[in-house]
Amino acid sequence: MSPRERLAVILRKNWLIPVIAIEDAGAAVPLAQALVAGGVTTLEVTLRTAAAADAIGRIVREVPQATVGVGTIRSADDVERAVDLGAQFGVSPGTTPKIYAACAAANLPLLPGAATASEILLALEHGCEIVKFFPAVPAGGIAAIKALRGPFPSLQFCPTGGINEANLSDWLAVPGVIAIGGSWLAPDDKVRARDWDAITDIARRSRARRATIAA
Ligand code: 3PG
Numbered sequence: 001m002s003p004r005e006r007l008a009v010i011l012r013k014n015w016l017i018p019v020i021a022i023e024d025a026g027a028a029v030p031l032a033q034a035l036v037a038g039g040v041t042t043l044e045v046t047l048r049t050a051a052a053a054d055a056i057g058r059i060v061r062e063v064p065q066a067t068v069g070v071g072t073i074r075s076a077d078d079v080e081r082a083v084d085l086g087a088q089f090g091v092s093p094g095t096t097p098k099i100y101a102a103c104a105a106a107n108l109p110l111l112p113g114a115a116t117a118s119e120i121l122l123a124l125e126h127g128c129e130i131v132k133f134f135p136a137v138p139a140g141g142i143a144a145i146k147a148l149r150g151p152f153p154s155l156q157f158c159p160t161g162g163i164n165e166a167n168l169s170d171w172l173a174v175p176g177v178i179a180i181g182g183s184w185l186a187p188d189d190k191v192r193a194r195d196w197d198a199i200t201d202i203a204r205r206s207r208a209r210r211a212t213i214a215a
Contacts, residue, residue, distance in 0.1 A: 004127055007089055007109035010067055011130060011158060011179040014042035015172070016206055018185035019071060019160055020055075021048045027191050028055035032063040034196035035185065038203025044091050044181060046071035047078055053085060060086035069111070076102035083108055093134050094119065100126040111158060115139040120152055130156040130178060137162025142174050149176050165202065169209045 001009070011017075018035055020043055022028050028051075032043060043066050045056045060068050070082035071091040079102035082090045087108065092099055095112035103110040104126070114120045114131040123131050133145060136159035140147070145157055153176075160181035163171055171180050185206060190198045 003089075003103070003107055003109035004129065007111060007130060008156075008178075010042055010069075010089060010109070011111075011156075014040065014067065015179040015210070016040050016168075016185065016203070017042050017044050017069070017158065017160075017179055017181035018203075019181050019183045020045045020186045021183070021188075022051050022055040022191075023049055023188075025051040025054035025058060027194070028058045029062045030194070030196050031186060031191055031199065032059045032066050034199040035203050036063060036065045038200040039207045040185060040203040041065055042067040042069065042179075044069045044071040047074075047081065048072050053081065056085045056087070073099060073110075075099065079103055079106055079108060091132055093132070095122065097122075097126075100128075115144075117148065117151060120148065120155060124152075124155075129154065130158060132181070133157045133159040135161030136171075142170060145174050145176060165206055165209070168206060172210055 056070060059066055067088050069089040069091050070087035073079055073090045073092040076098045079090060083106045089109040090103060091111045093113040111132045112123045112128050113134045114123050156178040157176050158179040158181060159171055163180050163182040164184040168180055171177055185202055
């Protein structure tokens, strides 16, 4: 399978993606296990924190049920780090030709950040037909996705930024939305409190919300 096909398979299988910023690597494995227990097995673990690399390594080694994407890729060096850490895909908030080239060279599927028509055109030029629509709410929300579907009817979106348990059903109901992501699935306060049961409950409840919308 090509990297592009691998990404589509991953996102179709697991359409709820926690965007995780881990401050304490010791929380990584129990957090990942709590999410997996709630049926959420595809994780975006961001490179935003000092503990990120340690956390990603631990999840990759110790939670084999999880599909780990490395997020907040901002450079070609970050792509290398992601590959070295065992990422199955990369996620970027926006993207540059250097990042596309590094992902292609490493055979790493990329979910590139794109919030404008020009950024989408750049993604398409690099063979990416699924984009992370970020920051989803500030960049125009559902209305923006509907408008962008005009010129790009076959594009698929994974919106993140401002999505939560209360509004996720609205996002999932938008044509072209293949998956959604956000930090509500791994809230800082619950991670700090080591309240893994609460995180499993959030994951379960969020998954169940899809049952309320048309397939
Ligand atoms: C991301 O990188 O996708 C966002 O930081 C997630 O945004 P949220 O915290 O609003 O879910």
